[in-house]
Amino acid sequence: MTLQLQQSSQASLAIRGVSKTYRVDDRPLQVLRNIALDIAPGEFVSVVGASGCGKSTLLRLIIGLDTEYDGDILLDGQRIAGPGPERGIVFQEHRLFPWLTVADNIGLGLEARGAGQSEREQAVSENIALVGLAGFEKAYPHQLSGGMAQRAAIARALVNRPEILLLDEPLGALDSLTRAYLQKELLRIWQQEQVTVVMVTHDVEEAVYLSDKVVVMEPRPGRIGAIVPVDIDHPRDRAAPEFIALKERILGALAH
Amino acid sequence: MVDLSASLPPRTRARTSAASWWERPALWRGLAIPVALLIAWFVVTRLGLISSHLLVSPEKLVALPFVDEAGRHVWFALGESVVRLVAGFAIGATAGIALGLLLGTSQAANRAIGPSVNGLRQITLFAWIPLLTAWFGNGDSSKIVYIALSAFFPTALNTYEGLRTIPAHYLEVARVLQLSWRQRIVRLLLPGALPSIFIGIQIALITAWIGTVGSEYAMGVGRGIGTFMAGGREQFRMDVVLLGVIILAVVGYVINVICGRVFRRLLHWQGSPS
């Protein structure tokens, strides 16, 4: 059953010479150095790397939770200055408010924009159907399994029809069966919504399965080591030799 | 249509086992000592084994509030105490929650006012009574001020803590979704702090109840459970005193039970304890 959803417009993201330094005990610690990356509209980009390579920091800069950095992050040519409805994010923890129902949680972003009751209800039910949680509108987060809660978090991020969707290790806290299932769901949602996606993950296979290109980052200080395009047609077979070859190549890039 | 019921967590059962209450050994063991003491008490008084004018028989104690002339006053005393409790608590808890909200949301207010409130909190509540009686006399006003004071500190402290301990994760979500000030308070801060606020209310109610009886006992004027007990002590009537003590404990217990039930219902979104 295909849903006729209005497709969100897509954004291009240009990251130019971005660097970020923290001060720890009065000593500077550079977490990002000269990050340069171009993301085309509708692209699915994964960022992989060892801990400490700054991939989550980069995501926080893009979403606007952190606004102090050198360089430029341009969304459709405009410099980013703080959070905005055109960018949505899903964290590793679902971070649903425990005292709100699934429907209220998902509709939170719309409420913030001052959307009317009927507009909210419509958008919420569309997004609930999109992530496959129909029937659970009135459930509370504590009644959901980890996978379902994360799906609700995805719906919450998508409800404002963002142009770019950021995912910070969204499946990291889930067991492998749920993870495999949700990877397929993510793929379906991305293809349906045609939104630009930037996903941080430490699971290389997941990155190769989902993305158009994989950005490999190196730690201390965080910088881009390699950008590996994935030219395999969807649906991708994880056992196929070209898949495995790409995976090995990326793992090799990570190892040194 | 995907069948999602398989991915729901198993419904937690309300009772751990299907045993009915009379089959549980722990219950019987718990009753053993109290029942034995009760029987011993009964036997000792019936047989007159201990002769002391302080030793009251259980039957007399039970009959006290109904039959005895002095004992019958306890009903009015209880009524008056409860009225004072409600009045004082309402004032104190409202002020406490308001201050807690202020200190929890404004860093500046917290730094300016927090330490002073904390310093005042160090002074044992009961120590306020001489000052209050000097300012407000021995009547109802000083008692109500004292009760309000007893309710004030727990509510202020717990409201502040509730706001302070809202996880940073949720605050970030609020920033990312760009929630307005009003939304932040209604959708995040208040519900997030509510469990703590409820605990503060529960503790404040108990403290205020003890404060009610305590202030009545200390000031001696007027009618209430505290005055009832003080009178009993002056007249060397242990039965009156014991009745007062029992009522003191029972009301406290009832407060805890009611609070527990009400708050668990209101906080149904928390789910069962892990």
Added chain:
Amino acid sequence: MNIRTMAQRQIGAGSSNWQWSWLGALRPGHLVLPLLLPAAVLLAWQLTAAQGWLPVQILPPPSLVFSTLVDLIRDGEIAANLKISLWRISIGFAIGTSAGLLLGALMGISKTLDDYVGPIFKALAQVPSLGWVPVLILIFGLDEALKLIIIAKACFVPTTLATSQGIRNIPRHYLEVARVMMLPRLLFLRKLVIPATLPTVFGGIRLALSHAWISLIVVEMLAATEGVGYMMVWGRTLFQIDIVIAGMIVIGVIGLAMDFGLSWTERRLSRWVPRHG
């Protein structure tokens, strides 16, 4: 975290981070804001009293309170009363806490004992110190025994509860490891039981001390002829509110010092015994 676990944590914690967290980040400039309010209040107080809007018997000026405080310290009044109060609380605390540790340990180890004794213990714990005062006055009169018993009872209850809970909460996993390694008794106590129960038990002791202090004041105000609590009642009877306020200040300061001392001790102890779980 639901309300039940939060309530347990709250009750176990006694005083909270509200008090001491800001001390850690204290710098000279930071002292200005906290002192602003008290300074303003003192100023208003001094002005009102100086203008004579309220009689001295109701609102003595802070200058008078201060000089009274100094006099009382110099005369040795405060020292004498404090000595008695501290003596009472030390003995009562020692008795009550040791008994509490013992009973709590027994109740924690033996579920059977806990089943028998638990309910009636909890029922008695429901009665606050205030309730025991008139009962014990009738039995013991206004003796020292009265005060010591009340203080001991105030310490006994929280210590028992905390100790039994601390022991019951030792993770089963660690107990199994100890059994498998066949730890000798002394090592078992030193390396497992004590570190595992220390945080909870110490929390209970901290609570016990604060309850003991409160009960001390209550009983001294209601049934004593010396001590800091009595000092305030005495000042009130003479309508010398400066003495009353001076007494309140002394009580507040001592309460603060005791809690600070205990929290410092707790922090030193937990450096040896790292927090876990």
